[in-house]
Amino acid sequence: MAEEPNPNHQEIIKLEGTAQDESKLTQIGRVDAENFHLNAQQVQFLVQLERSTKVESPGVLKAGNPGKSLAYWQGRKTEYAQIQQWLTDNNTFLIGIEGIGGTGKSTLATKIYDEIADFPKRFWADVSNGASFSDLAREVLTKFGFQVPEQEAQLVEALVNCLRSGQFLLIIDNLESLLQPDRQWGSLFYGDFFKAWMEFGGNSKVLFTTRERPELPQILNWLPLKGLQVDEGVALLTALGIRGDLAEFVELVDGHPLLLKLVAGLLLDRYSQDPDLSRLADLGLGNLRQLLTDPKVIGQHRLENVGIVLVLDASFAKLSELQKALLQNISVYRGAVDSAAAVAVLPGNSEPEIEGELRNIVKRSLLVEQLNGKRRFEFQPVVLEYVRYKAGDQSEAHQRAIDYYSSNLKQEPWQTKDDIREYLQIFYHWFQLENYDSAFGILIACNDFLSLRGCYTDIVYLCRQLIEGWEKTAERENRNYLFSLNFLGNAYQFLGVYKQAIKYLQHSLEIARNIGDSYVEAVSLGFLGVTYNFLGQYQQAIEFYWQSIKIAREIGDRNVQGTSLNNLAVVYEFLGQYQQAIDIHQQSIKIARELSDRNGEGNFLNNLGRVYNCLGEYQRAIEYHQQSLDIQREIGNRNGETNSLGGLGSAYNYLGQYQQAIECHQQSLDIQREIGNRNGEANSLDSLGNAYNSLGQYQQAVGFYQQSLDIAREIGYRYGEGNSLRNLGNAYRALGEYQRAIEFYQQSLEIQREIHDRNGEGISLGYLGIAYNCLEQYQQAVEFHQQSLEIAREIRDRKGEGVCLGGLALAYNCLEYYQLAIEFCQQWLDIAREISDRNGEANAWYSLGQVLKNINRESDALGAYRNARELYQKMGHDANVQDCNDRIERLSQPQTPVVLRRGFWAWLRRLWRWVRSWFWL
Template sequence: MVKPWVDRLEEMTTIQSWIDDSNVNLLGIVGLGGMGKSALAAYFYNNFSTHQKFWADVSLNPDFAAFAESIIKGLSGTVNATGDVNILIADLFKILHQNPCLLVVDNVETLLDESGEWQNENYASFFQRWKQQGHTSILLLTTRDKPNLYRGDNYWYSLGRFTVDEGKTLLKALQIEGSDQDLGNLVTKIDGHALTLRLVAAYLREYCDSQLSQITELGLDEFELIYNEASGLHRNKTDAQLSWILEQHLDRLSEKQRQFLVNLSVYRQPFDVTAATRMYINANLVEGETEEPIKPIEVKKELQNLFNRSLLSRSNKKGYDCPLLLKPYLQKKYPDLTNCHQIAINYYSSIVPPPPWTNLDEIQGYLEIFYHYYQLAEYDEALDYLHYIDEFMNLQGYYDLRVKYYSDLVTVYEEIDDKNNWKYPASLGSLGNAYDSLGQYQEAIEYHQQSLAITIDIGNRNGEAYSYIGLGNVYQSLRQYQEEIEYYQQSLNIFIEIGDRNGEANTWFNLGNTFKKLNRKSEAKECYQNSRQLSQAMGLDRDVQECNNQLIKLQRGWLEKSFYFILAVIKFPFALVVFVLLVIWRWIKSVISKQ
């Protein structure tokens, strides 16, 4: 029976089923350093009571003879020929065959070279023989890098991060206090990394009275806290930090492999081989060389290599992903990623579908283009792409998403204080529109007023008109129609003044809708007719048809009311006769009943 252990129930259940399977004699746990591989293996080791067991830690890369002798002695065997490797291997397999046991070999990556092969031929011989011959004992390996010998084998568990809920549970168990949202945000930033959660919790207990809120109050840099400040015992190192763990992984890569990984880290979403190929070409292109065709299988092998080294994860949706924990570290260590972001923009530009769209997945590529332009500090281009999909996001109800992205833009425009750039107030207005759709009307009004003030200050009459429209729309949502009309009329005056016929036509139409709601039909009719006239002059057939539809509805409403009035007049005499007859009948009936 598997007992719950640090919320790793799924992992424990799977690995336990492999241990219980008589056909399985070798299994492995692979994952990023600090994910809890050794701790998980220790759980099975401590609960393995049926047979003998032995734990071999090879983190210091011991001589194979010392490794073999320690196992033989640990399993109550006799070392017959000290130092003779061939005899040691034979004796080791003999005792493992005669006395079925669990043999855990921890930190196997230290026995491997950069390519994933065994550094020592004696270790290679031992593990190859185990793989070829099979055994009655069980060999459990933990490693950061999956050995080439076992690539493609089953019964290897890729140990991932804690979920947000699991991470919050762990932080609470470690006595860290904070709101559920704040705890969840911290788990997300740490990417559910088991060791770092514990190290950060220890730091908070020591310096922040276990209060998560003190990170901000004490002015701590979150990146420095997570990657460098929080430290503790790991792998015989008493002051292990997350940055140290990640550097150990990166040091095992070649220069081109490292550059490929850095390039891939700019992708915010999971990526396939095609997207990875763009970054692979860039990582392998030497200055002065021309691009040569690269076979997809070459890129696939490199991706799988990084995956086997726990530096990429597999995504159910689309190929691979760079761990969230690794991305900020790589991007801070290698900050010059301009070319990579441009490559990502070119890639997404080549695959995004044109409208019409039906769901968020179909516009995700546009959001990624926005993100990469944002990372390049090309905020105007980022705003253009966001505006391109804004109407769809609004119609589909992605209000929170609109608020998030427009808020990001407003923040950076405020930081660079580029008030002469008309796109700054445009982003404020768009954020106001997003809050209006979300039903947060006070915030919407505030942002539209900020936009209005800036457009007036820089003399942007067109932007000023659209700020009035934004305010009018908010007051329409609030059903304060007189204020709505006043703002629309101010925008209309500006559009007429600057000769913006499209803006004028749209504003006439908006006024028509408002007057229609107020049952001021003659004014509504005049507005729709003005809008139709302008739309006809601009050749906007669709807008002309919409104006005609509204005029027909106005006319239809008058005709329907006239019809019902006439019908009532016609039917009134008949109804009166029926009513009189009914009264007479009831009177006669009452007289008869009295007699």
């Protein structure tokens, strides 16, 4: 930067250069050049101070008590009274305190927190380190005694319901840390929470402080916080022991509290016997008045910020070299630090010496000492920005911070997110060093743990940080960058944000193709297949899997090939193409064994067992599930163990061995809870519900389905939420509560349409058809079954197509369109034989027997029931076998003459229809 010559001392001085945000610095003052002390560096920091703050990477929530001293509290009577009034107003739900750094927003909020008596339960959350909404919501729910969702998407609903249920006070400090430069949210779910809270509200109040106004509903109450009144500022300086023309000085700096404290700290440190404001000239602040009254200076920048920069410069200049080094080095940390952490970044000094220096700096108002727990020190945000700016290159300090946290890492197994606190801090420091590969290594170390606990928003934050960092460099061809795109896509997939998932996975695929990285191309294609599988768009999923397999074969990567083959087989299973699924699963198992991949072998065997479950070959299914279980236990894969137990439970359930099924599902559930796999926990609860539903214990089934539904909603598992709602519908249908069943089916249908799950949509439509059939609203039943059939044919789900044809057969049988019913049963039978679906074939014969019996073709009906019985016997369906035996026995007994039977039943049906129509009229 250069200063233009000014021989007349009255010309406009121009300081030109580029600030850190690439904005131009120009024309900031018209003053006598010989007295001009606002240098280029000061101007550059002013620009940085006045720009929007950036979003921090995932950090640690600072919660509990504010820990801020009110020892020198002065004034704010008007502001305090205004907030107190809002807190008692039934129509006020959200209060924002806005002001520039150092105006005392947090102090005012602390005063409210400590003294307002109407809220027996209150919570303080400082999000200055970029804390995720998930961490905030979980902490609040725990403090207020509510059930804590372990994962993301439904935490918004949980927190809103919690706040609506009582009279709580929630204070969120430093909200600007969560905002992007355009004032949009850089952190998922905060915006959703504020919107929902403003919509529903309650007796609780939410208050936040911020330097920047976020995009929020306009109906909240804003308190723009200015400086202290003159008399209040005078009282503060007097309490601090400062003398001189106090009123004039307070008026000069607009009563800015931090500025007043910094000036007082500077005077007290240098002139403890005579801390008079007239001494400011001796401290290099002789031009303070001149700059703070010059319209050109103040026209470009806020008066308070100009004063802060000048006083901070003067204060910093008077520190010892050790104190300067100490402040600059500890500024690399996020949040409060203790003396041990300070020594780690400034070696060669004793811990007692460093702690003493930290306490001396507190007296200068450059640090704040926490009042609760272990003695810790933290920066006021404006001072932190200044010190970091002043420090310049902090690479060495960041590296020492990494070494410090690395020496304090908690070893696995981890139980809570707090156990990986040091890892997240190390990620932050590697990121600040722009060493994105090392930061990615931390992501890899934590990814499985965060995924199992459903902390997908944390994964989103970490991946987005890395992606944004790499995109500022020329390293977009870096493989770790591409994997970060894939990780981000997967996280969005589990959050049900499929559009975003596809966007990032497709981006990774395009780059991989452009640079010729076939391995990443194959991996990205496989992940896209998984996403489209979740969407129920099976043909697209199949295409992506086959492309992945082809590339993996070309480059000889057997691992990717085996994984994609396994996933492809799963799609064929969903489509009812069981023989293809079996053949492909066998290929993936062979590859896993060749690679000695015991984990893959165990997973693939379990999936193969599931296919045999679908085929009705339950004993064979049990063999594969048991082999899988043995492998998972051998290698200690607890998550794989739960999946194998779930497969075994399903097989035993189909066999009617319900107690064994319940034992397997209960063991699976216990492990899921032990390892913190919330997604798996929801699935195990659903499976337990299915077992109790099969036992006829419908209320217990409802209890398990409801628990599963709650978890699915908590973690944003939309696919699972739709399944749980559908299962609840099945339970209530079994209880004869058909209208309630329909409500659950409709909710399930809405979700499946929302997430574009075509398979789930078709199944829910089919169950709606069954429910309306139970209500004897046969025409509506036919319409729903027909819609379900169209979807099954569209996605080429042969098994689903057969089931839909069976539903239509049932409805037309009730409508007495017997020939149509027979045709649909025959089509179902043909499909079941085609895909080797033994269970479907048995059910088709059974349904055909019912229709044939209704039209008095007893001989044909007997044949159909006998065929069904034979198949049920092979599958071990004892209850169904007994049902067939009962029907065969009744049909084999001497019959009433056909004409009489036909006439009687026809008359009875006509009578019932007449009574029903008369009743509804």
